[in-house]
Amino acid sequence: MKYVVLLIIAAVLIAGCLDTSGTKPAWAHDVSWQGDIPKSTAVVEKELWTQISPYNMEYDAVNITARNGSNGLSLRVAGVSNSAGYPDIYDFTYSKGTLTRTGYMLEAILPQDREAAIAIAMQDREVASAGVAGIPAVRRILPETSKKYYTPVTLLSVTWQGVSVLVDPQELKIVKVWKGGGTEK
Secondary structure (H helix, E strand, O other): OHHHHHHHHHHHHHHHHOOOOOOOOOOEOOEEEEEOOOOOHHHHHHHHHHHOOOOOOOEOEEEEEEEEEOOEEEEEEEEEOOOOOOOEEEEEEEEOOEEEEEEEEEOOOOHHHHHHHHHHHOOOHHHHHOOOOOOOEEEEEOHHHHOOOOOOOOEEEEEEOOEEEEEEOOOOEEEEEEEHHHEEO
Protein backbone atom coordinates (compact mmCIF):
# COMPACT_ATOMS: atom_id res chain seq x y z
CA MET A 1 0.00 0.00 0.00
CA LYS A 2 2.88 2.37 0.84
CA TYR A 3 4.40 1.74 -2.57
CA VAL A 4 1.13 2.57 -4.35
CA VAL A 5 0.81 5.85 -2.47
CA LEU A 6 4.45 6.72 -3.20
CA LEU A 7 3.97 5.81 -6.85
CA ILE A 8 0.91 8.07 -7.11
CA ILE A 9 2.74 10.95 -5.42
CA ALA A 10 5.76 10.48 -7.72
CA ALA A 11 3.51 10.42 -10.80
CA VAL A 12 1.80 13.66 -9.76
CA LEU A 13 5.14 15.37 -9.09
CA ILE A 14 6.62 14.21 -12.39
CA ALA A 15 3.52 15.26 -14.31
CA GLY A 16 3.72 18.73 -12.82
CA CYS A 17 7.33 19.09 -13.96
CA LEU A 18 6.74 18.19 -17.58
CA ASP A 19 6.75 21.11 -20.02
CA THR A 20 4.03 20.60 -22.62
CA SER A 21 4.18 24.18 -23.90
CA GLY A 22 5.18 23.04 -27.38
CA THR A 23 2.14 20.84 -27.84
CA LYS A 24 -0.80 21.94 -29.88
CA PRO A 25 -4.18 22.39 -28.21
CA ALA A 26 -6.88 19.73 -28.55
CA TRP A 27 -8.89 21.96 -30.92
CA ALA A 28 -6.06 22.09 -33.52
CA HIS A 29 -5.73 18.77 -35.30
CA ASP A 30 -3.09 19.47 -37.96
CA VAL A 31 -0.66 22.40 -37.68
CA SER A 32 1.59 23.32 -40.60
CA TRP A 33 4.13 26.10 -41.11
CA GLN A 34 5.07 27.75 -44.41
CA GLY A 35 7.39 30.55 -45.45
CA ASP A 36 10.11 31.95 -43.17
CA ILE A 37 9.73 29.38 -40.41
CA PRO A 38 11.32 30.55 -37.14
CA LYS A 39 13.70 28.30 -35.25
CA SER A 40 11.56 28.65 -32.13
CA THR A 41 8.22 27.47 -33.54
CA ALA A 42 7.25 25.95 -30.17
CA VAL A 43 7.71 29.32 -28.44
CA VAL A 44 5.70 31.16 -31.11
CA GLU A 45 2.98 28.50 -31.10
CA LYS A 46 2.67 28.71 -27.32
CA GLU A 47 1.86 32.41 -27.70
CA LEU A 48 -0.45 31.82 -30.67
CA TRP A 49 -2.54 29.27 -28.79
CA THR A 50 -3.35 31.92 -26.15
CA GLN A 51 -4.78 34.29 -28.78
CA ILE A 52 -6.52 31.87 -31.13
CA SER A 53 -9.62 29.87 -30.43
CA PRO A 54 -12.32 28.43 -32.64
CA TYR A 55 -16.01 29.15 -32.06
CA ASN A 56 -18.03 26.08 -31.01
CA MET A 57 -15.82 23.75 -33.09
CA GLU A 58 -12.34 22.41 -33.64
CA TYR A 59 -9.96 23.30 -36.46
CA ASP A 60 -9.14 20.40 -38.74
CA ALA A 61 -6.11 22.36 -39.97
CA VAL A 62 -4.17 25.38 -38.74
CA ASN A 63 -1.92 26.86 -41.42
CA ILE A 64 0.70 29.36 -40.28
CA THR A 65 2.45 31.45 -42.93
CA ALA A 66 5.48 33.41 -41.70
CA ARG A 67 7.30 36.27 -43.44
CA ASN A 68 10.30 38.18 -42.13
CA GLY A 69 9.84 41.92 -42.38
CA SER A 70 11.06 45.24 -41.02
CA ASN A 71 8.69 45.00 -38.02
CA GLY A 72 9.66 41.43 -37.17
CA LEU A 73 8.00 38.21 -38.20
CA SER A 74 4.57 38.63 -39.82
CA LEU A 75 2.28 35.69 -39.23
CA ARG A 76 -0.97 34.83 -40.96
CA VAL A 77 -2.84 32.02 -39.25
CA ALA A 78 -5.75 30.32 -40.99
CA GLY A 79 -7.91 27.98 -38.94
CA VAL A 80 -9.98 25.68 -41.14
CA SER A 81 -12.83 23.43 -40.04
CA ASN A 82 -14.52 20.94 -42.32
CA SER A 83 -17.75 21.82 -40.48
CA ALA A 84 -17.65 25.48 -41.55
CA GLY A 85 -17.65 26.91 -45.04
CA TYR A 86 -15.11 29.63 -44.30
CA PRO A 87 -11.83 29.91 -42.36
CA ASP A 88 -10.81 32.03 -39.40
CA ILE A 89 -7.87 34.26 -40.32
CA TYR A 90 -5.64 35.99 -37.78
CA ASP A 91 -2.72 38.34 -38.49
CA PHE A 92 0.13 38.84 -36.01
CA THR A 93 3.59 40.29 -35.71
CA TYR A 94 6.20 38.57 -33.58
CA SER A 95 9.11 40.77 -32.55
CA LYS A 96 11.52 40.64 -29.62
CA GLY A 97 9.58 37.82 -27.99
CA THR A 98 6.21 39.62 -28.17
CA LEU A 99 3.25 38.44 -30.22
CA THR A 100 0.82 41.19 -31.25
CA ARG A 101 -2.44 40.56 -33.07
CA THR A 102 -2.77 43.10 -35.89
CA GLY A 103 -6.06 41.96 -37.40
CA TYR A 104 -8.56 39.19 -37.87
CA MET A 105 -11.48 38.02 -40.00
CA LEU A 106 -13.26 35.15 -38.29
CA GLU A 107 -15.80 33.36 -40.46
CA ALA A 108 -15.40 29.73 -39.34
CA ILE A 109 -18.87 29.46 -37.84
CA LEU A 110 -21.02 26.35 -37.80
CA PRO A 111 -24.02 26.54 -40.17
CA GLN A 112 -26.55 26.40 -37.32
CA ASP A 113 -24.82 29.28 -35.48
CA ARG A 114 -24.67 31.28 -38.73
CA GLU A 115 -28.37 30.68 -39.42
CA ALA A 116 -29.34 31.60 -35.86
CA ALA A 117 -27.44 34.91 -36.12
CA ILE A 118 -29.16 35.72 -39.43
CA ALA A 119 -32.57 34.90 -37.93
CA ILE A 120 -31.90 37.17 -34.95
CA ALA A 121 -30.75 39.99 -37.26
CA MET A 122 -33.88 39.64 -39.37
CA GLN A 123 -36.03 40.26 -36.27
CA ASP A 124 -35.24 43.98 -36.57
CA ARG A 125 -38.15 45.58 -38.45
CA GLU A 126 -35.95 48.06 -40.28
CA VAL A 127 -33.57 45.33 -41.38
CA ALA A 128 -36.41 43.10 -42.55
CA SER A 129 -38.09 45.98 -44.37
CA ALA A 130 -34.82 47.17 -45.95
CA GLY A 131 -35.21 44.45 -48.56
CA VAL A 132 -31.91 42.77 -47.74
CA ALA A 133 -31.19 40.08 -50.27
CA GLY A 134 -28.72 37.30 -50.73
CA ILE A 135 -26.55 35.49 -48.27
CA PRO A 136 -25.01 37.82 -45.69
CA ALA A 137 -21.46 37.61 -44.39
CA VAL A 138 -21.40 36.37 -40.80
CA ARG A 139 -18.25 37.05 -38.82
CA ARG A 140 -17.19 36.64 -35.23
CA ILE A 141 -16.20 39.75 -33.28
CA LEU A 142 -13.77 39.13 -30.40
CA PRO A 143 -14.47 40.46 -26.88
CA GLU A 144 -11.73 43.10 -26.96
CA THR A 145 -13.39 44.62 -30.05
CA SER A 146 -17.01 44.12 -28.99
CA LYS A 147 -16.49 46.05 -25.76
CA LYS A 148 -16.41 49.23 -27.90
CA TYR A 149 -20.07 48.63 -28.82
CA TYR A 150 -21.49 46.52 -26.04
CA THR A 151 -19.66 44.40 -23.47
CA PRO A 152 -16.53 42.24 -23.81
CA VAL A 153 -18.19 39.08 -25.15
CA THR A 154 -17.99 37.26 -28.47
CA LEU A 155 -20.51 38.76 -30.90
CA LEU A 156 -21.53 37.85 -34.43
CA SER A 157 -21.74 40.46 -37.18
CA VAL A 158 -24.33 39.81 -39.91
CA THR A 159 -23.76 42.00 -42.98
CA TRP A 160 -25.72 42.46 -46.19
CA GLN A 161 -25.03 45.14 -48.79
CA GLY A 162 -25.75 48.38 -46.92
CA VAL A 163 -26.87 46.84 -43.61
CA SER A 164 -24.87 45.36 -40.75
CA VAL A 165 -26.25 43.91 -37.53
CA LEU A 166 -24.26 43.07 -34.42
CA VAL A 167 -25.79 40.08 -32.60
CA ASP A 168 -25.16 38.68 -29.12
CA PRO A 169 -25.55 34.92 -29.74
CA GLN A 170 -25.65 34.08 -26.03
CA GLU A 171 -28.45 36.54 -25.23
CA LEU A 172 -30.12 35.98 -28.64
CA LYS A 173 -30.48 39.72 -29.20
CA ILE A 174 -29.45 42.54 -31.49
CA VAL A 175 -26.78 44.83 -30.07
CA LYS A 176 -26.43 47.44 -32.86
CA VAL A 177 -27.62 48.06 -36.40
CA TRP A 178 -25.79 50.10 -39.04
CA LYS A 179 -27.30 51.11 -42.34
CA GLY A 180 -25.61 52.30 -45.53
CA GLY A 181 -23.36 55.29 -44.98
CA GLY A 182 -22.44 54.18 -41.46
CA THR A 183 -25.59 55.46 -39.73
CA GLU A 184 -26.16 53.74 -36.48
CA LYS A 185 -29.53 52.76 -35.08
